[in-house]
Amino acid sequence: MHRGRSNGTRDYNPKQMAIREKVFNTIISCFKRHGAETIDTPVFELKETLTGKYGEDSKLIYDLKDQGGELLSLRYDLTVPFARYLAMNKITNIKRYHIAKVYRRDNPAMTRGRYREFYQCDFDIAGQYDAMIPDAECLKIVHEILSELQLGEFCIKVNDRRILDGMFAVCGVPDEKFRTICSTVDKLDKMSWEDVKKEMVNEKGLSEEAADQIGEYVSMRGGMDLAERLLQDQKMCQNKQACAGLSDIKLLFSYLQLFQVTDKVVFDLSLARGLDYYTGVIYEAVLTQAGLPPLANDSQNGASSEESAGVGSVAGGGRYDGLVGMFDPKGRKVPCVGVSIGIERIFSIMEQKASAEKVRTTEVQVMVASAQKNLLEERLRLVTELWSAGIKAEVMYKKNPKLLSQLQHCEEGGVPLVAILGEQELKDGVVKLRVVSTREEVDISRADLIAEIKRRTSEA
Amino acid sequence: MHRGRSNGTRDYNPKQMAIREKVFNTIISCFKRHGAETIDTPVFELKETLTGKYGEDSKLIYDLKDQGGELLSLRYDLTVPFARYLAMNKITNIKRYHIAKVYRRDNPAMTRGRYREFYQCDFDIAGQYDAMIPDAECLKIVHEILSELQLGEFCIKVNDRRILDGMFAVCGVPDEKFRTICSTVDKLDKMSWEDVKKEMVNEKGLSEEAADQIGEYVSMRGGMDLAERLLQDQKMCQNKQACAGLSDIKLLFSYLQLFQVTDKVVFDLSLARGLDYYTGVIYEAVLTQAGLPPLANDSQNGASSEESAGVGSVAGGGRYDGLVGMFDPKGRKVPCVGVSIGIERIFSIMEQKASAEKVRTTEVQVMVASAQKNLLEERLRLVTELWSAGIKAEVMYKKNPKLLSQLQHCEEGGVPLVAILGEQELKDGVVKLRVVSTREEVDISRADLIAEIKRRTSEA
Numbered sequence: 001m002h003r004g005r006s007n008g009t010r011d012y013n014p015k016q017m018a019i020r021e022k023v024f025n026t027i028i029s030c031f032k033r034h035g036a037e038t039i040d041t042p043v044f045e046l047k048e049t050l051t052g053k054y055g056e057d058s059k060l061i062y063d064l065k066d067q068g069g070e071l072l073s074l075r076y077d078l079t080v081p082f083a084r085y086l087a088m089n090k091i092t093n094i095k096r097y098h099i100a101k102v103y104r105r106d107n108p109a110m111t112r113g114r115y116r117e118f119y120q121c122d123f124d125i126a127g128q129y130d131a132m133i134p135d136a137e138c139l140k141i142v143h144e145i146l147s148e149l150q151l152g153e154f155c156i157k158v159n160d161r162r163i164l165d166g167m168f169a170v171c172g173v174p175d176e177k178f179r180t181i182c183s184t185v186d187k188l189d190k191m192s193w194e195d196v197k198k199e200m201v202n203e204k205g206l207s208e209e210a211a212d213q214i215g216e217y218v219s220m221r222g223g224m225d226l227a228e229r230l231l232q233d234q235k236m237c238q239n240k241q242a243c244a245g246l247s248d249i250k251l252l253f254s255y256l257q258l259f260q261v262t263d264k265v266v267f268d269l270s271l272a273r274g275l276d277y278y279t280g281v282i283y284e285a286v287l288t289q290a291g292l293p294p295l296a297n298d299s300q301n302g303a304s305s306e307e308s309a310g311v312g313s314v315a316g317g318g319r320y321d322g323l324v325g326m327f328d329p330k331g332r333k334v335p336c337v338g339v340s341i342g343i344e345r346i347f348s349i350m351e352q353k354a355s356a357e358k359v360r361t362t363e364v365q366v367m368v369a370s371a372q373k374n375l376l377e378e379r380l381r382l383v384t385e386l387w388s389a390g391i392k393a394e395v396m397y398k399k400n401p402k403l404l405s406q407l408q409h410c411e412e413g414g415v416p417l418v419a420i421l422g423e424q425e426l427k428d429g430v431v432k433l434r435v436v437s438t439r440e441e442v443d444i445s446r447a448d449l450i451a452e453i454k455r456r457t458s459e460a
Numbered sequence: 461m462h463r464g465r466s467n468g469t470r471d472y473n474p475k476q477m478a479i480r481e482k483v484f485n486t487i488i489s490c491f492k493r494h495g496a497e498t499i500d501t502p503v504f505e506l507k508e509t510l511t512g513k514y515g516e517d518s519k520l521i522y523d524l525k526d527q528g529g530e531l532l533s534l535r536y537d538l539t540v541p542f543a544r545y546l547a548m549n550k551i552t553n554i555k556r557y558h559i560a561k562v563y564r565r566d567n568p569a570m571t572r573g574r575y576r577e578f579y580q581c582d583f584d585i586a587g588q589y590d591a592m593i594p595d596a597e598c599l600k601i602v603h604e605i606l607s608e609l610q611l612g613e614f615c616i617k618v619n620d621r622r623i624l625d626g627m628f629a630v631c632g633v634p635d636e637k638f639r640t641i642c643s644t645v646d647k648l649d650k651m652s653w654e655d656v657k658k659e660m661v662n663e664k665g666l667s668e669e670a671a672d673q674i675g676e677y678v679s680m681r682g683g684m685d686l687a688e689r690l691l692q693d694q695k696m697c698q699n700k701q702a703c704a705g706l707s708d709i710k711l712l713f714s715y716l717q718l719f720q721v722t723d724k725v726v727f728d729l730s731l732a733r734g735l736d737y738y739t740g741v742i743y744e745a746v747l748t749q750a751g752l753p754p755l756a757n758d759s760q761n762g763a764s765s766e767e768s769a770g771v772g773s774v775a776g777g778g779r780y781d782g783l784v785g786m787f788d789p790k791g792r793k794v795p796c797v798g799v800s801i802g803i804e805r806i807f808s809i810m811e812q813k814a815s816a817e818k819v820r821t822t823e824v825q826v827m828v829a830s831a832q833k834n835l836l837e838e839r840l841r842l843v844t845e846l847w848s849a850g851i852k853a854e855v856m857y858k859k860n861p862k863l864l865s866q867l868q869h870c871e872e873g874g875v876p877l878v879a880i881l882g883e884q885e886l887k888d889g890v891v892k893l894r895v896v897s898t899r900e901e902v903d904i905s906r907a908d909l910i911a912e913i914k915r916r917t918s919e920a
Binding site: 004005006007009010011012013014017018020021032033034035036037038039040041042043044045046062063064065066067069070072074084085088089094096101103105117125127129130133134137140144255258259260361362363364376377380381384387390391392393394395397398399 | 465467469470492493497502503506523525526529532544548549561577585587589590593718821824837841852853859
């Protein structure tokens with residue numbers, strides 16, 4: 001009998017779960033602070049719901065076996081189910097987060113943190129609103145989350161699909177080559193400009209002149225000033241699309257100033273996230289500090305493995321105003337903007353950080369122990385009292401456990417206190433409370449015990 | 461294009477998610493109070509891991525399509541993955557909970573709350589311990605959870621696989637008929653004794669005499685006294701298995717007394733949960749109050765649809781000392797006892813209770829609004845301040861929203877406070893703080909605003 005686990009999947013052990021819970025709490029608190037609701041959708045969708053949404057990556061979709069009935073596939077991301085949900089329920093306004101696992105039949109590279117089952121953590125704002133206000137809030141949220149998680153220095157790159165398209169147009173890229181040239185530009189975070197240019201010219205048949213013009217633009221980065229400069233740019237200003245994008249970038253930066261996050265945001269013309277469904281602003285957050293763990297969980301921060309993601313990419317997203325309409329019988333559009341937090345990447349970083357540390361996997365405040373034999377009943381009585389008072393407490397499931405093994409259990413599990421019962425203590429109506437870290441012991445009357453435990457573990 | 465959702469699945473909307481979160485919090489707090497860790501396993505397992513664990517119900521397992529590579533199936537419960545996890549990692553001691561979705565190709569009966577994707581919520585204690593101490597804690601946990609969730613009156617039935625087997629033996633049931641007669645006994649919560657007897661005699665070929673003897677036993681219920689009485693029973697006391705079970709029931713009740721839960725626990729010889737893997741104590745919690753919602757989510761409280769579950773069943777479990785050994789190359793056993801909380805049933809009850817109520821789906825404390833035009837910047841500045849202070853705050857994504865629509869948004873969403881900015885307030889360095897429920901308005905200085913919001917929403 002095979003006793004293993006499926007390739008490219010993993011179990012989370014209690015330590016990993018404790019880290020995962022901490023990360024979730026930070027992120028969910030942020031989403032809630034911004035007034036988000038949450039929804040959940042099934043792990044499988046009708047196959048046709050996913051068809052035609054992921055381009056070449058569709059081959060990575062897990063299908064269920066046809067056992068009679070509908071053809072089903074495991075969800076590939078959370079964005080398509082979200083769009084299906086909005087259309088199906090005719091919802092035109094929602095600010096929601098969704099944290100759940102998605103599935104890709106990718107080549108697992110588990111040492112690099114790439115799995116076939118992994119979490120996505122999405123925040124999206126759907127609704128017809130005034131330009132760039134929800135977009136700015138998405139960036140604000142990324143800024144808050146990355147700051148609070150203390151992952152080190154980061155930078156949020158911003159661009160706009162319309163600026164990219166406009167740029168390609170004014171540089172003389174033929175319309176039908178926009179997508180393919182865009183995906184080459186997307187490699188600029190991993191390849192030198194020379195190599196990117198070679199690919200454009202040699203593989204994709206772009207003229208050298210056009211490539212050079214693109215090269216000039218994609219080297220540009222800045223802030224609102226760059227948007228203003230490009231609005232004056234002789235070529236760019238002739239392209240309507242580009243102008244609309246540049247004006248929005250300007251407006252976006254004005255809101256980002258009010259949100260006090262411009263320190264980390266860069267308008268970067270080389271940012272070209274691969275997803276077809278983006279229609280406006282796009283962004284990506286990158287950790288910039290040296291000494292990052294050697295992960296390349298590239299495909300798992302957004303909705304597509306085609307999607308670019310820098311070495312240190314930990315969040316990405318953008319505006320997608322057309323997707324919901326694809327699910328509506330009348331094609332009614334619901335404008336959306338959202339961000340996907342690269343939570344698997346973040347787990348890995350936090351796990352590496354914690355690898356040397358002891359991480360508590362329970363929250364037990366006190367173990368009820370005894371030094372002598374035949375005190376099981378007394379232990380069970382006391383632990384019942386503590387549970388009633390809301391105290392997290394444990395007792396060993398042995399009639400006569402050794403005191404040493406009870407203390408060891410506390411040391412291993414990080415349990416801070418031990419309430420020790422003995423014949424003498426029972427006679428005196430007290431409990432010996434032992435502080436595991438200092439080995440200090442103090443007799444506490446039964447009447448004061450609960451308050452004393454709460455006091456001593458209140459920071460936990 | 462199809463725009464639907466797969467049969468037998470559902471989306472959770474924000475209101476359902478808010479209820480789900482509340483239920484989870486209560487249950488998880490209880491598990492943590494008892495010192496449990498948590499783990500997670502993948503949604504799919506190797507097909508062979510699930511093979512031969514669920515008897516006839518194996519036909520309900522979802523298989524993934526063979527797209528090259530391994531043969532995979534969606535998990536059918538959390539117990540088999542748990543056993544696989546323990547064996548694979550050679551863990552001999554753990555107290556863990558696991559809340560996750562499982563999958564069954566059952567006939568969906570969604571109006572009755574039966575889905576093909578549904579949550580299980582399991583708590584298990586693995587390890588070689590002294591008899592009945594962990595078993596008693598499982599019952600204590602069920603008692604705490606059902607009490608805290610305020611689901612109404614309930615009763616926890618207890619029995620033991622060995623008592624059932626012993627009873628069948630002394631009543632003259634042939635060995636090979638134990639399982640099938642057991643599954644007939646299991647129907648006693650839905651069928652009269654007469655019908656059960658008919659099935660035994662006419663369909664299963666049991667002698668009428670044997671059936672009548674079983675009938676006498678399965679009508680018995682009581683507490684520790686009943687266990688004592690049966691230990692004196694002329695027939696029962698001759699069966700070694702039955703005696704061991706009865707002694708353990710006695711011991712169990714002595715611990716339940718210390719845990720102060722005997723008020724709800726009944727030793728009931730008709731309880732016969734269907735799962736093959738139980739080896740000792742079994743139990744099931746049933747809501748006993750009239751007026752329960754008409755659900756029959758029977759198959760979803762435990763690991764099998766064969767498993768009995770009364771109309772109001774909301775938790776069930778038992779001891780299974782042999783399962784982990786099935787996954788160990790050397791067959792090393794890890795004794796386990798656990799309980800599965802029928803959380804889908806509980807969601808449904810809570811949803812029905814809440815159907816008339818307004819349930820908040822966000823935790824927003826204050827909306828930053830303006831009464832006049834051109835105050836977007838001021839609103840964004842203020843909301844940024846509030847977010848920095850950890851306050852859950854919202855702003856409408858419009859340049860010039862109407863005050864009325866801002867107030868309406870708060871009333872609909874249950875947002876308790878509105879911080880209103882106007883030209884005059886800005887000049888005076890104040891904010892008009894409006895209490896949505898009472899329409900009371902009071903000017904608060906900017907310096908005091910954060911403290912005032914915290915004070916007024918501290919109970920939330």
